[in-house]
Amino acid sequence: MHPGSLCCSSLAYRQGTRRSSRLAIRAPRRSRCQHDFGSETLTVRRLFFFLLVVTGALAAFWFHETRWPVRSAQDPPQSLMVAPGSGVRDVGRQLRDLGLVRHTEIFRALVVSRGDTGRLRAGEYELTGSMSLDDIVTKLAKGDVVRRTITFPEGSDIEAMARLAAALGIAMEDFLKAARNPAPIRDLDPAAPDLEGYLFPDTYDLTRRADPAADLVARMVKRFREVIAPELPRIQASGMSLREVVTLAAVVELETARPDERPRIAAVFRNRVKKRMPLQTDPTVIYALKKAGGYDGNIRRSDLDVDSPYNTYRFPGLPPGPIASPGRAAIRAVLQPADVRDLYFVSRNDGSHHFSENLAAHNRAVTQYQRNRGALVASPAVDPTAMLSPFAAPTPTAAPTPTAIPTRTGTPPPPVPSPSAPPVKPGPG
Numbered sequence: 351m352h353p354g355s356l357c358c359s360s361l362a363y364r365q366g367t368r369r370s371s372r373l374a375i376r377a378p379r380r381s382r383c384q385h386d387f388g389s390e391t392l393t394v395r396r397l398f399f400f401l402l403v404v405t406g407a408l409a410a411f412w413f414h415e416t417r418w419p420v421r422s423a424q425d426p427p428q429s430l431m432v433a434p435g436s437g438v439r440d441v442g443r444q445l446r447d448l449g450l451v452r453h454t455e456i457f458r459a460l461v462v463s464r465g466d467t468g469r470l471r472a473g474e475y476e477l478t479g480s481m482s483l484d485d486i487v488t489k490l491a492k493g494d495v496v497r498r499t500i501t502f503p504e505g506s507d508i509e510a511m512a513r514l515a516a517a518l519g520i521a522m523e524d525f526l527k528a529a530r531n532p533a534p535i536r537d538l539d540p541a542a543p544d545l546e547g548y549l550f551p552d553t554y555d556l557t558r559r560a561d562p563a564a565d566l567v568a569r570m571v572k573r574f575r576e577v578i579a580p581e582l583p584r585i586q587a588s589g590m591s592l593r594e595v596v597t598l599a600a601v602v603e604l605e606t607a608r609p610d611e612r613p614r615i616a617a618v619f620r621n622r623v624k625k626r627m628p629l630q631t632d633p634t635v636i637y638a639l640k641k642a643g644g645y646d647g648n649i650r651r652s653d654l655d656v657d658s659p660y661n662t663y664r665f666p667g668l669p670p671g672p673i674a675s676p677g678r679a680a681i682r683a684v685l686q687p688a689d690v691r692d693l694y695f696v697s698r699n700d701g702s703h704h705f706s707e708n709l710a711a712h713n714r715a716v717t718q719y720q721r722n723r724g725a726l727v728a729s730p731a732v733d734p735t736a737m738l739s740p741f742a743a744p745t746p747t748a749a750p751t752p753t754a755i756p757t758r759t760g761t762p763p764p765p766v767p768s769p770s771a772p773p774v775k776p777g778p779g
Contacts, residue, residue: 415456416483420449425479431558432490434472438462441470441490451483460484466491474558498556500566504677505603508546509640511675515566518556524563534571538578539593547596547672550574577678584685597668599676599684604633611703612683618692618705620684627693629662637673696720 428448432441438461442454451457460483461467471493477486500518502511508529516522529549532542542548549570559565578585578592585595602616619629632649638658639645654661660669694712695703698719706712 412456415452416460419480419482420452421479423478423480427479428477429496430475430477432470432472432475436470436472438467438470445483445486448477450477450481450486457483457487460487464491471495499553500556501553502549502551502570502675504551504680505600505674506551507637507640507674508544508549511549515563520556520563520566524561525567528561528564528567534568535574538575539591539596541593542671545571547600547675548574549675550577551675551677574675578681581681581685588685590684593671594668595681595684596672596676597670599680600672600674601629601631601633601669602683603676603680604674605631606703608702609679612680613686614688614690614692614705615695615703616680616683617687617690618695620687621691621693623667625693626666628664628666629668631662634660634662634669634673637669 428450430441430444430448430450432444438458439454442451442457445451445457446454461470464487466487470487470490473493473495475489475494476496477489481489498518500514502514506514508526512522512525512529515525529546530544532539532544535542535545535548539548545567549567550573552570552573554566554569554573556562557565581595582592585592588595590598598616598619601619602612605615606612619631622629635649635653635656636645638656638660639649639653641660642656642658644653644656654663657664659665660673662669690705691707692705694706694709694715696706696712696715696719698704704715704719706715
């Protein structure tokens with residue numbers, strides 16, 4: 351081989367080696383598709399992180415608005431009055447005005463998300479400072495309203511009911527005005543001059559409305575209708591009008607507090623009506639005196655002559671109308687009286703009564719049970735409500751002359767009449 355060709359071969363080899371080395375260490379080029387995929391992955395990661403931050407911020411905002419109280423626990427309770435027919439937006443605006451929610455739309459969104467749309471109850475609510483918006487919605491959906499109640503005892507008349515209502519913030523004049531309007535009962539008792547006897551004695555919720563007295567009276571009449579409805583067939587079969595039944599039931603209610611005695615006392619009065627005997631019952635005289643403005647808590651013998659159609663000592667038969675509101679048991683007692691021939695009864699001074707069929711037996715019972723009433727007056731064991739029945743005419747005994755005859759209205763029994771004071775004899779003879 352020629353020496354020159356050897357040099358050329360060596361040179362070519364060295365150049366080829368260097369080219370191979372450069373090719374060996376050169377990094378491979380990425381394709382266009384690989385470059386685009388990497389960029390998209392980075393964008394998705396950034397977007398995901400952004401959405402995560404936004405979601406967290408919204409969750410924190412939602413939690414803050416719905417679970418965090420707007421006011422402090424030391425703030426006084428706020429009263430919320432939800433009127434019937436109010437919408438979610440109406441309630442939201444009320445809450446905003448009271449400072450209990452920052453955004454009305456948040457309240458609406460919460461109600462919708464909980465599925466409570468259409469379930470918010472009307473009424474008065476007391477919302478404390480520690481309550482969150484979620485707590486408020488829960489309270490409204492449950493109908494956890496403020497319960498202010500009033501209880502009318504059985505045997506209360508309109509005046510007494512008005513005084514009870516006034517003690518709980520309802521104007522007495524407003525209650526009397528509503529109770530003296532007979533329109534709500536006109537279809538049942540066309541002769542009613544007012545609602546005496548038709549305001550059913552029960553416990554009622556007091557509502558905050560534009561006219562709370564009218565609302566309360568309307569609900570009392572509604573309750574009476576509910577109670578009397580199942581009794582209407584018996585009333586028709588009794589031969590008595592609804593007005594007569596309620597009138598007599600009111601007298602029975604005021605004559606005894608013992609449920610077991612009501613049917614028998616009702617029988618006494620019905621028997622006397624059939625015989626055209628005067629009822630001679632003190633509660634009717636008391637009512638007459640109240641209407642005349644002359645009742646001071648006692649009945650005097652002169653009061654038995656008061657010129658009033660409610661005075662059953664002077665006028666036979668039933669009084670012209672109810673003297674109070676009877677309860678259900680008294681009404682049923684009148685419709686289902688005991689099967690007895692009794693015409694009289696006298697107090698045993700223990701809350702119960704002794705019944706008699708004739709005047710002679712009645713006078714003996716009066717002597718037996720009323721002989722020592724003067725001594726019983728001072729005894730602390732005597733029930734002050736255990737008074738003489740209107741039929742319990744005391745027989746003459748040696749005792750101081752009284753200033754009043756005993757009543758059933760809560761005053762302690764006075765001394766027994768002196769021989770100079772003739773006994774009141776119920777019925778003829």
